[in-house]
Amino acid sequence: SPYFANVPQAPADGILKLSVLSKADSDANKVDLGVGAYRDDSGKPWVLPVIRTAEQRVASDPNGNHEYLGVGGLPALTNGAQKLIFGADSPAISEKRVYTIQTISGTGANMVAAVFLRQFKQPADAAVYISKPTWGNHRSILQTAGHEVREYRYCNYGTLGLDIDGMLEDLRAAPRNQIILLHACAHNPTGIDPTEAQWQQIADVMAERGHFPFFDCAYQGFATGDVDKDAYAIRLFVARGFELLVAESFAKNMGLYGERTGCLHAVTKDAALVGAVSSQLNRLSRATISTASAYGAKLAGTVLQDQGLYAEWVENMGEMSRRIKDMREGLRDRLQSLGTPGDWEHVARQIGMFSFTGLSKQQVDVLRDSYHLYMTDDGRISVAGLNSGNIDYVARAIDAVVR
Numbered sequence: 001s002p003y004f005a006n007v008p009q010a011p012a013d014g015i016l017k018l019s020v021l022s023k024a025d026s027d028a029n030k031v032d033l034g035v036g037a038y039r040d041d042s043g044k045p046w047v048l049p050v051i052r053t054a055e056q057r058v059a060s061d062p063n064g065n066h067e068y069l070g071v072g073g074l075p076a077l078t079n080g081a082q083k084l085i086f087g088a089d090s091p092a093i094s095e096k097r098v099y100t101i102q103t104i105s106g107t108g109a110n111m112v113a114a115v116f117l118r119q120f121k122q123p124a125d126a127a128v129y130i131s132k133p134t135w136g137n138h139r140s141i142l143q144t145a146g147h148e149v150r151e152y153r154y155c156n157y158g159t160l161g162l163d164i165d166g167m168l169e170d171l172r173a174a175p176r177n178q179i180i181l182l183h184a185c186a187h188n189p190t191g192i193d194p195t196e197a198q199w200q201q202i203a204d205v206m207a208e209r210g211h212f213p214f215f216d217c218a219y220q221g222f223a224t225g226d227v228d229k230d231a232y233a234i235r236l237f238v239a240r241g242f243e244l245l246v247a248e249s250f251a252k253n254m255g256l257y258g259e260r261t262g263c264l265h266a267v268t269k270d271a272a273l274v275g276a277v278s279s280q281l282n283r284l285s286r287a288t289i290s291t292a293s294a295y296g297a298k299l300a301g302t303v304l305q306d307q308g309l310y311a312e313w314v315e316n317m318g319e320m321s322r323r324i325k326d327m328r329e330g331l332r333d334r335l336q337s338l339g340t341p342g343d344w345e346h347v348a349r350q351i352g353m354f355s356f357t358g359l360s361k362q363q364v365d366v367l368r369d370s371y372h373l374y375m376t377d378d379g380r381i382s383v384a385g386l387n388s389g390n391i392d393y394v395a396r397a398i399d400a401v402v403r
């Protein structure tokens with residue numbers, strides 16, 4: 001029989017399937033609220049103005065070339081990313097307790113972290129706990145790396161806010177020394193983040209139980225427009241003395257989606273531990289990608305290393321996060337003034353790229369089939385897909401299916 005005959009069909013990826021369906025729909029009213037990528041007010045992809053400037057600088061660099069990067073990646077990027085995540089004055093950085101390796105965007109950072117933890121986790125049978133719900137790829141990445149995956153409660157599906165009691169209970173009830181995957185900010189898919197006080201409670205319980213924090217940070221600066229605020233949780237855990245890993249993506253906050261630009265950071269208790277940890281991360285990365293991609297790293301590194309460009313980048317992020325906030329408030333206002341059954345305050349209260357609307361799978365199906373409105377089966381919309389040209393239509397369509 002054929003060698004490949006024993007390969008079963010893989011389950012379809014919800015988001016990728018949705019984008020195929022949406023692309024095939026040529027209706028004039030179509031609105032794609034599926035994919036998590038920023039769109040401007042005319043529904044177009046947006047190259048950040050600061051990235052346009054960086055492109056010109058990279059293109060006109062007389063020493064520019066297409067050589068391989070080193071195994072750790074581009075220092076302009078990795079050093080800049082370290083300061084961005086932990087703060088320029090972070091004691092962990094000055095004490096040389098941080099190692100940063102460039103990765104294939106956030107997904108690659110998650111995968112390197114997952115493989116590293118699979119080999120070196122303590123105890124060897126520790127499971128990885130993910131939020132219920134979480135980014136669909138987390139489970140897939142972790143299971144592909146060979147982890148046992150368990151869930152902690154996160155979303156209160158009644159209020160569409162944080163189930164902090166359930167979350168703390170589950171972190172307490174887990175065996176000691178488990179790995180806990182946390183979204184640093186702008187939780188995907190819910191848009192629900194813990195408050196600063198809640199992060200402190202989470203840190204308390206994790207310290208009590210000896211859990212290891214593994215942060216996924218895909219939206220720093222994109223959530224609130226303030227890179228420091230969006231790094232609050234990570235910096236809190238570092239200040240509390242945790243060792244940890246952070247997977248960082250520059251896809252959303254620099255608009256570098258397809259350039260696959262990201263980093264993985266490891267913070268150790270002691271500078272003496274960095275040598276071995278960095279050698280293993282380098283080895284794993286070498287075995288899978290050899291070296292990371294150069295172009296996006298040069299663009300992001302240029303922005304991070306130049307004060308003027310950095311300031312412009314912060315403004316560009318402010319523009320994205322403000323537009324998204326306006327769309328959240330605009331959708332809530334429209335649903336409230338239409339008298340749409342339900343409380344739509346959560347749409348404005350949630351943060352980041354997504355809103356967890358509370359629409360049922362059945363309502364999502366009707367919106368897609370009868371209104372050409374595309375969102376994931378769990379009722380998540382990418383708020384960045386809304387604009388002044390389609391928001392009235394979207395509100396009326398939601399109103400119609402909810403009644």
Ligand code: PLP
Nearest residue numbers: 105106107135188216218249251
């Ligand atoms: N982690 C989360 C929570 C995400 O939402 C995403 C993107 O959707 C990623 C990681 C990784 O994205 P990328 O690999 O494009 O950086």
